[in-house]
Amino acid sequence: CDNFTDLNLSHCFLGTSLYVRLLLYTRANPACGRELHHQRFPSEPLFNLSRPTAFVIHGYRPTGAPPVWIDHLVRLLAERRDVNVIVVDWNRGAANLNYLTAVAYTREAAHNLTGFIRSMQEEGASLDSMHLIGVSLGAHLAGFVGANLKGKIGRITLDPAGPLFTSATPDERLDPSDAMFVDVLHTDMDFGLRGAHGHIDFYANGGADQPGCPKTIFAKSYFVCDHQRSMFLYLCALNGTCSLTAYPCASYADFLDGRCLQCEAFKPASCGYDVIQWRESLLKLGQTKAFFSTTASHPYTLNYRVDMVTWNQYLRWGVVYIRLHSGRNVTEARIDSKLLRFEQFTSTRLLAQFDEDLPHVHKISLRINTGNVIGPRYKIRLLRIRLTPLERPQRPLMCRFDIFMEENTEVAFRPLS
Template sequence: MYAPTCLLYALVISMWVDKAPGQACDTFTDLDLHHAIVGTEVNVRLLLYSRADPECGRLLLHSAAPPAMNLSLPTTFIIHGFRPTGSPPVWLLPMAELVLEREDRNVVVVDWNYGAANIDYFRSVRNSKDTATNLTAFIRTMQEHGASLDSIHMIGISLGAHISGFVGADLNGSIGRITGLDAAGPMFAGKLPEYRLDRTDAQFVDVIHTDIDALGLREPLGHIDFYPNGGADQLGCPKTILKGVAYFKCDHQRSTFLFMESLNKTCEIRAFPCTTYDDFLDARCTDCTQFGAQGCPIFGYDVVKWKDTLLRLGQTKSFFNTNGAKPYCRTNYRFDVLTWNQEVQWGYITIKLYGKNQSAKATIDHKRLKFEKYTETQLLAQFDGVVETVEKMSVTYSSAIVLGPKHKLRVLQLRLQRIEGSTSLSRSLCRYDLLLKEKEEVTFRPIPCVDSNF
């Protein structure tokens, strides 16, 4: 990718010093719109956070003294992206704290706000390459003091994802892991791998795409690429420009909040390897046996547990859907319907589950479903909550036809199977001989299925 140049010597290389007693904590550079308009020069500042003082950033300064960092610990670098207004990212320090809660390690926040705060995006792109040169030199110095490149994890957001890639390429792909959170698309779409983040930039590269139709990249970049909600429009984000700046940044920024949820383990999001998003929605990708007892990969921080299998597969696209707000995770079921209408029926299905003090809802409406006589229709039902023990459920059918008579769906058998781990749960819930009248909710108690090979 980007080779070190003489610019290295013009850049500020921030490195390690011990914090003197009483020394104030350092903070991320806070700029404003004025800085973004007049432009700023590259000035990379590295802030070290540790478990000993997780809320206090220690500025790492260049020094010939032995490093204050505990280089026997692994190190995580968190690298922000384009900052058109110069304000500090709201998610930055919370993410650093969550990493420290998960593991005892050095967390280094890469503050390149002086290079990122610019209304000229193309200038920030150029500055991102200079930032990568700076960071490469820093990591080489770490290595000289005994740090292992295997133990380095770089988490890059937007332009920060490509900075991680540039650094990784300069180090010959020897760092342990790069996580790209919605890698920036403008100026990088369609580029050769050496000009953007690529799976050869680290021993393991995982990427999440949340804004592929605007600020992010559509093409897969890593060993595994996650596409929540198809990778474009994220639930809960504004649909019109009337919502102001949130309309432009919500989808793009959702990648950081999804990753942070994987860090705090509020809930686990299982992703399903699939060729296309439509195939995923049509429940054609629920077989996870290729991953063995672990099942399909869990999205986010812990996906590294699937590293060996993913490296063997080469490149994997995975999909999952989310809720529009925290908790983002959904509960996945396979829902099979066997009908006996004389004529073909079309429509949508809504399912609700009820348990002790719990309820959850799934609406299957990504397309009009086709129901044929004596033909099984297999659906993916993703519920917005968890019901540990299903005591009753309801089903609503709608043909979505405004004019004309109301339709009915005559059902021989409904079958509900939770997808968990490498296979669905062996125990399935069924209902037999059911009449679904259009837009009328039918509630019933499901029973264990008689035939497990439905």
């Protein structure tokens, strides 16, 4: 087997010069790479040019070690579809303590890969059947390849790096013209690229800080956790254990307010590998932003749309706490992105995110915290509350009608399906 180049910190301190290796994996060799010669590749019997080809392109490697996700991604791509998976190993070049050096090498590596793809095309391969999956600097590298090929590559995916690219012009970074379809997943606004740079841009938790990642620079994983989450979300969606449903929306704040959980112009899209099925609709709409929320760990999402109709005599402002009970197991959602307004005959839509999946909910607890600690507790009447599972459409809605409660006091009830 030909394995991904494994370097260490000494190589990074001394610096590495660019050397690009292309490692082929297929369903016949999902765990054993075959290095392809840049000119003599047609002689490799496992390389079938009539199949689609996915190129996996890593980013900056300040430690020199192979990416922890690469073997998993290769295996899942080969399982999902009969494709050639080519790992673009430019670790010699990406492994430099000087980030500027690695950035400069992306252009050279893109020129190298462009030449290889042109050779494939000459042998009968179709550009529109090619998918470049680029991580961090690898996404910009993919964009440069796409630009070299006049945007005729079928698809470019994932999360472009931010440092040195935030004020770059479109021809200096990934942009929608680099491929027939570009989908971007944002999980880090510090080391990832801000703004919209694809035909569709997905923003997990607003695209900034991710749940479970450290907030202080002194934590060991501070520099990688948020940025690397994009790949872990992509892997989770690819293997079918996550349902990352994203909703087109003007902003993350509007999404949290429940304003975009139903859209007539464009239905919710599954973030990840399967978004390609919405390509034609997205291309008609132009650049689209789509948002979704996740938890800190696998399976990452468990969201409910909560619709409430209140009838209270006095205007109240507050935050909502909802608990789901299943036997002795309890999971809670705190909806506190902003103070909510409750008044006479007002319909309120919320997004509730729970950390644990409880498939058989036998009781729901609800509390509206207004912060009122002086004077009498005002009563709030719920004419209706309805919880709709967003990622589990096969599950029934949970409803209840005519509930009387006091502010700052929890009320429990059995849901009706």
